[in-house]
Amino acid sequence: MIKRMVYTQHVDITSVLIGSIVDIGDVYRAAPSSKVLAVQKEGLQFKGDIYDFEDFPIFSQESSPPLQPIQMDSFHYQNRPIEVDYVRVVGVSTAAVFQIGGIDHIDAINYTKHFRLLREEEQ
Template sequence: MKRMVYVNEVDVTSTAIASGLLIGDAHRVSPTANVLAVQVEDPDVLFERYDFSEFSVFSMHPSPELPPIGIHSFSYHERPIYVDSLNVIGASTSAVIQIGGVDHVDSFSRIKHIRRVEEEQ
């Protein structure tokens, strides 16, 4: 699966946290992300350090793989791919924007969000 890809214009505003823009064919894409987001109400308060091992979400096994589904499709592997214009606002947390083909995608993200707010009086 080797094809030429011709792209006239790509405008991507943002990719973040294990995400990317791929142009061309790929055999396997495996973006992964472990994110620990801590939000504090008072920015002057220094918060404690956290470790991924403290939270079970980061050690859980992924759910079993789903069986493949059959879809009616057609492809022209011997012809190049032409894209005039692609406009993407953003892709985040193990997302892939791809112009081309891919055989396997194994993508996952684990996110733990902690909010530290002051108690109401």
């Protein structure tokens, strides 16, 4: 991969969370990953650290095999720099990639288990 210079006037990113990546420039490979256990509980009290990833089968599943690469018509400028005036990003989250530049391979994976605990179900 040819490495190019990147010139940016202004990049405004509010938040980058949970295994995400911000790249400026050309990159050969990015592999963001995350495991998220999100519990929404009704009521005032919440006890932390009472759940483990091992308690939920989704976190031990193998990911599906990668899809075949696709061919796309694209423009490329061998030795020209990348020039960006202004970019505003509100959020990049959960194994995502925000990039100004080129990339050869992306291997992103996310496992998320989200559930609610309602008062009537606890009894």
